[in-house]
Amino acid sequence: MSFKETVDRIKNLKVQGAEDVAREAVKSLKDVVNKSKSRNISGILADLYHAKNILFLTRPTEPCMRNSLNYVMHDLDYDDPVELAKVVCLKVDEVLERFDKNQRIIAQIGSKKIGNGTVVFTHCHSSTILEILKEAKKQGKKFEVHNTETRPLYQGRVTAREIAKLGIPVTHFIDAAARFALKKADLMLIGADAITTEGKVINKIGSELYAEIANRFDIPVYACTDSWKFDTETVFGYEEEIEKRKAKEIWKNPPKGVTINNFAFEKVSPGLITGIISELGIYKPHVFMQEVRVNNRWMFRKHLF
Numbered sequence: 001m002s003f004k005e006t007v008d009r010i011k012n013l014k015v016q017g018a019e020d021v022a023r024e025a026v027k028s029l030k031d032v033v034n035k036s037k038s039r040n041i042s043g044i045l046a047d048l049y050h051a052k053n054i055l056f057l058t059r060p061t062e063p064c065m066r067n068s069l070n071y072v073m074h075d076l077d078y079d080d081p082v083e084l085a086k087v088v089c090l091k092v093d094e095v096l097e098r099f100d101k102n103q104r105i106i107a108q109i110g111s112k113k114i115g116n117g118t119v120v121f122t123h124c125h126s127s128t129i130l131e132i133l134k135e136a137k138k139q140g141k142k143f144e145v146h147n148t149e150t151r152p153l154y155q156g157r158v159t160a161r162e163i164a165k166l167g168i169p170v171t172h173f174i175d176a177a178a179r180f181a182l183k184k185a186d187l188m189l190i191g192a193d194a195i196t197t198e199g200k201v202i203n204k205i206g207s208e209l210y211a212e213i214a215n216r217f218d219i220p221v222y223a224c225t226d227s228w229k230f231d232t233e234t235v236f237g238y239e240e241e242i243e244k245r246k247a248k249e250i251w252k253n254p255p256k257g258v259t260i261n262n263f264a265f266e267k268v269s270p271g272l273i274t275g276i277i278s279e280l281g282i283y284k285p286h287v288f289m290q291e292v293r294v295n296n297r298w299m300f301r302k303h304l305f
C-alpha cells in the first residue's frame, strides 16, 4: 500500500484502533524510504521526517503511532543511503513483531482475570481486548461478554461480530443502557489510545462514564494496552489533545442553531482504574508510568519532540 493510501485510510477511519493505526502508519515508512527520489542521506531523512509529520496529523490522539514512528526514526545515523533504507525496513519489522509479541503477553495476563461464569463488559473496539477474550476462550473458559454499540460510528458492532465469531456469547447494548450491561458484569476491560503522565487513560468517549458506573458497582476496571500508548509529550507539559470529529458523524443535517460536540475520546481518571494491563504487567497508573520509563528510555529523549 502506498504512503498516500495509508494516510487516507487513517484519516477516513478505514483503519481504527490505536494499535492498528500505529501498525499501518509505521509500515508506510517502508514505502517512503523505498520510493524516495533523493540520492543522499539528508534528502531521504527529509522525506522520512516529512512523512512522519503528515502521519502525526492524521489522528491527534494517537501516541502509539507517534512512539512507533519515533522509534523507527531515532538513531538513524548512516552514511550509505542503501544501508539507511535497509535499517528503516528492519526497524519497521521489529515494531510489528513487538506489537504481536506484546499482545500475546497481554492476552496471557488479562485472560487470568476471566474465569468460568465471568461476565466481561467492554466498550468500542480494541484489538487488545479481543486477544484477551480469544486467549480466555482458548483456555476453555466459559464466560460471556456485554458490549456497547459505541455511537456514532458503531465500533461496538465490529466487536460484537468478532466475539460472536469466536463462539463467545455476547449481548449487545445501546450506549445509554450501559448501566444495565454493567450491573450484571464482573469485570470491565477497555483498551486505551493514550496514557498521560498524570495516569489518565484516554479511550473512546463513554469510557469514563462507564468506569464511574463500574466503580459504583465495585466492578474492577482494567485498561489493557501496549506500553507505547504512553504519551511522553505529557511529561513535558503537552496536554493530550482529544480528537474532535466531524459533526455530521452524529447528525447529517441538524437544525439551525444546534451545536454538535463530537469528541472521539475521553480521559478516564486514574482513581477509577483498578489497573493497567500491559506487556510490563499489571500496575496502578502511577506505577505503570515508572515502568514505561525504565523499559523505554529512548522514548524520553527530549530531542524527539
Ligand code: RUB
Binding pocket: 015, 016, 017, 018, 019, 020, 123, 124, 125, 126, 127, 128, 129, 155, 190, 191, 192, 193, 203, 204, 224, 225, 264
Ligand atoms: C478505538 C478505541 C480503542 C483503542 C484501543 O477508537 O478507543 O479502544 O484505540 O484499541 P477509534 P487497540 O475506533 O476511534 O480508533 O487495543 O486496538 O489499540
